[in-house]
Amino acid sequence: QVQLQESGPGLVKPSETLSLTCTVSVGSISDYYWSWIRQPPGKGLEWIACVYDNAITTYNPSLKSRVTISIDTSKNQFSLKLSSVTAADTALYYCARAAISGNRRDAFDIWGQGTMLSVSS
Amino acid sequence: DIQMTQSPSSLSASVGDRVTITCRASQGISTYLNWYQQKAGKAPKLLIYAVSSLESGVPSRFSGTGSGTDFSLTISSLQLEDFATYYCQQSYSMPRTFGQGTKLEI
Numbered sequence: 001q002v003q004l005q006e007s008g009p010g011l012v013k014p015s016e017t018l019s020l021t022c023t024v025s026v027g028s029i030s031d032y033y034w035s036w037i038r039q040p041p042g043k044g045l046e047w048i049a050c051v052y053d054n055a056i057t058t059y060n061p062s063l064k065s066r067v068t069i070s071i072d073t074s075k076n077q078f079s080l081k082l083s084s085v086t087a088a089d090t091a092l093y094y095c096a097r098a099a100i101s102g103n104r105r106d107a108f109d110i111w112g113q114g115t116m117l118s119v120s121s
Numbered sequence: 122d123i124q125m126t127q128s129p130s131s132l133s134a135s136v137g138d139r140v141t142i143t144c145r146a147s148q149g150i151s152t153y154l155n156w157y158q159q160k161a162g163k164a165p166k167l168l169i170y171a172v173s174s175l176e177s178g179v180p181s182r183f184s185g186t187g188s189g190t191d192f193s194l195t196i197s198s199l200q201l202e203d204f205a206t207y208y209c210q211q212s213y214s215m216p217r218t219f220g221q222g223t224k225l226e227i
Contacts, residue, residue, distance in 0.1 A: 035217070045165065045208055047217040060216040061122070094164055098212070106212030107155040107170035114164055 002027045004095050004112035011118050017083040018119075022095030022112055024076040029053050033098055035108065036069065036080045038091040046091075051078050052100070085119045092116050123147050123211050127220035134225060138199045142223045144192045144209035153213035156185055156194045159222075160205045168207075169194065199225075 008020040022034065035050040049059045049069040057069050063082070071078040082089060093115050096108040124147035134140050144154065152172045157165035167176045169185040172192060182197040196203055204227055209220040 044222045045210075045219040047219070050217075058215050062216075103174060104167075104170050104176075106153065106217075107167055107176075108157070108165070108210070109167045109170075109176065111164035111166070 002097070002110050004097065004110055006093060006095050006112045006115035008093065008115040008117055010116065011120065012085055013121050014086055014119055015084055017081055018085055018089070018117055020080045020082075020093055020095075020115060020117070022078050022080075024078075024097075029071070029073050029076050029078075031100055033100060034071065034078045035096045035098060037094045037096055037108070037111075039094070039114075040088075040091040048080065048082075050098070087119050090117065090119050122216055123150060123214060123218050125209055125211055125218050125220040127207075127209055127223050129223060130221065131224040131226060133227070134199055135227065136199055136201060140196050140199060140225065142194045142207055142209075142225075144187075144194070144220050146190045146192075146211055146213075149189045150211045150213035152188055153211055154185075154187065154192045155210045155212060156183075157208045157210065157219075158203075158205045159208065165208060 003025045005023045012018045030053045033050045033052045036048040051057045051069045051071045066083045068081040095112045097110040099105050126145045154172050156169040158168050159165040173185045184195050206222045206224045208222050
């Protein structure tokens with residue numbers, strides 16, 4: 001069964017760049033696109049960006065200037081970099097999968113457990 | 122961006138109740154609407170995709186309807202395990218956007 005596992009530093013200082021990685025265990029990274037979604041404490045869900053297996057990317061305009069998403073198909077991993085972080089970036093960061101085609105196309109059907117990121121000096 | 126607005130934001134109900142949560146899109150999204158359930162401390166779980174298709178393993182007491190801009194999620198007979206927060210999400214266009222969530226409480 002496909003599982004996603006996020007990894008990250010847990011704590012970053014303001015103005016620094018955070019880096020997160022999501023590892024896809026079991027199965028192919030093809031036929032899907034891979035997203036980062038975040039959830040500030042006690043708040044709702046915000047989609048950040050996605051990447052396809054051919055490395056095509058799409059970003060949320062609200063974060064585009066600070067975000068880079070990439071994929072390493074040889075390692076079955078994809079990553080997120082968010083620059084110039086502030087306290088507003090404190091959130092639980094999830095990685096998630098969505099199918100490119102088929103009935104369940106574009107629904108986030110598999111999620112990681114999430115990794116908490118705190119921004120503090 | 123397409124804005125998704127859910128109502129109500131919170132809802133108190135009892136076991137056995139029938140409840141409906143609504144979701145309105147700021148523009149037409151055809152049938153590109155998904156619903157998620159999130160329990161405390163857990164990742165969201167896909168419940169329904171493409172308005173009305175139940176994800177594998179989801180009980181039949183969950184159902185979804187709608188098209189265009191107005192959608193709803195109905196739980197026909199609430200069970201204890203259904204008390205959670207529910208989110209709608211549009212997959213019509215980028216950026217993907219979610220509703221603000223509906224917290225279902227006892």
